[in-house]
Amino acid sequence: MSTCEQIQKILTVHEQDRTEQEREILQAHLATCPLCAHEEKVYNGLDSLLAATMKKEVSAAGIPPLIPPQSSLTQPNINARQATTWLAIAASVIFVIGAAGSAYMIGNTRAELRHLRTQLLQSQNRCAKLESLVASKDKELTALAKHIANGPVRRVSYNIFTSNKEADQSLKTAASLWGYHIRQLKGERHDFDQF
Amino acid sequence: MREDNNIFQEALKADPQTALSWLYSTFSSRVYRAAFLYLHSTVDAEDICHEVFTTAMENAYAYRGEAGPYTWLYSILRNKVGKLLAQRKTARQHQQAVARKLSETRLLDNTPEDLACETETRTAVQQAVSMLPDDMQALVHMRYFEEFTGDQMASVLGITHARVRSRLSEARALLRSIMISKEIQP
Numbered sequence: 515m516s517t518c519e520q521i522q523k524i525l526t527v528h529e530q531d532r533t534e535q536e537r538e539i540l541q542a543h544l545a546t547c548p549l550c551a552h553e554e555k556v557y558n559g560l561d562s563l564l565a566a567t568m569k570k571e572v573s574a575a576g577i578p579p580l581i582p583p584q585s586s587l588t589q590p591n592i593n594a595r596q597a598t599t600w601l602a603i604a605a606s607v608i609f610v611i612g613a614a615g616s617a618y619m620i621g622n623t624r625a626e627l628r629h630l631r632t633q634l635l636q637s638q639n640r641c642a643k644l645e646s647l648v649a650s651k652d653k654e655l656t657a658l659a660k661h662i663a664n665g666p667v668r669r670v671s672y673n674i675f676t677s678n679k680e681a682d683q684s685l686k687t688a689a690s691l692w693g694y695h696i697r698q699l700k701g702e703r704h705d706f707d708q709f
Numbered sequence: 710m711r712e713d714n715n716i717f718q719e720a721l722k723a724d725p726q727t728a729l730s731w732l733y734s735t736f737s738s739r740v741y742r743a744a745f746l747y748l749h750s751t752v753d754a755e756d757i758c759h760e761v762f763t764t765a766m767e768n769a770y771a772y773r774g775e776a777g778p779y780t781w782l783y784s785i786l787r788n789k790v791g792k793l794l795a796q797r798k799t800a801r802q803h804q805q806a807v808a809r810k811l812s813e814t815r816l817l818d819n820t821p822e823d824l825a826c827e828t829e830t831r832t833a834v835q836q837a838v839s840m841l842p843d844d845m846q847a848l849v850h851m852r853y854f855e856e857f858t859g860d861q862m863a864s865v866l867g868i869t870h871a872r873v874r875s876r877l878s879e880a881r882a883l884l885r886s887i888m889i890s891k892e893i894q895p
Contacts, residue, residue, distance in 0.1 A: 528878070530852075531859055560888065563830075564834065564853040567830070567831050568746055568850070568854040569854065572745055572854075576751075
């Protein structure tokens, strides 16, 4: 059985801070002791008075009552942040791949360009040789034309064929052979120019 | 409660501006009311409230989620109030200020008799509370106005739950004897 002195000590402890054991002891004692039951009422009254006084003091000072805020703090959108990070990483990867691809393509184009330049140089050399050949043949043709014009060939032809007609025919044949040869040379040059 | 602490802590890391804005919009009026209860002056309460949120913003990085956001703010408030009260030269000056502010409180729509009786009782209770040691006053405010749990009170004052129970118990016994001496019926 608890004494009133022990109960007085428990009564000073705020209701929220009492242990389960203290509550049981208190309940059992208060049922049998009117003095301690009265003391409990005094403490309960004190609690109510303190709470009411403090709340009234605030409202009496003209401070508006507490209104719960409309907005509430929600879990921060971590996924959005992660998505942004992943997006940045993906963009970086795409950029790196793109840059590497571009570098590879540029390298290929450069190699192709070098090859074409080499081909061009070879073709230019060949062109120069052909031009010099054409020039020498042109000179030969001019010289031959002069020679024909001067008549020795005609005379030789006349001597061989003993008739003007045959001499003329042989001259035409010779001229056409030269002409064919020159056309062939010129055609080769034309093909080269086209290339 | 622990979950709320974690949400606030994560929000502070993810988006400090939004988290602190939420903290201010949610708790500013509550902090202001608590400050008023300690200082009995709306001007002082406004100043302290401003200082509390400034300190909270400056030290947001240090929030570890061990206490709830309001308990954290309340502990800052306690420190600020303690410093302010210490700056006041004497307890007498403080009591004079309390008496002056109490006389300026707004009248309620009651009968003159009720009003006089109520004001008298309130003044007597406030004076009784103001006679308690500083840590006991804080415990009384936290329990009866803020309705804090023992753990929250322990967190604010940096003491154990057992110490909270013991000091609040002493405060209640003291208040009871003061009220009996002043012939106030609880």
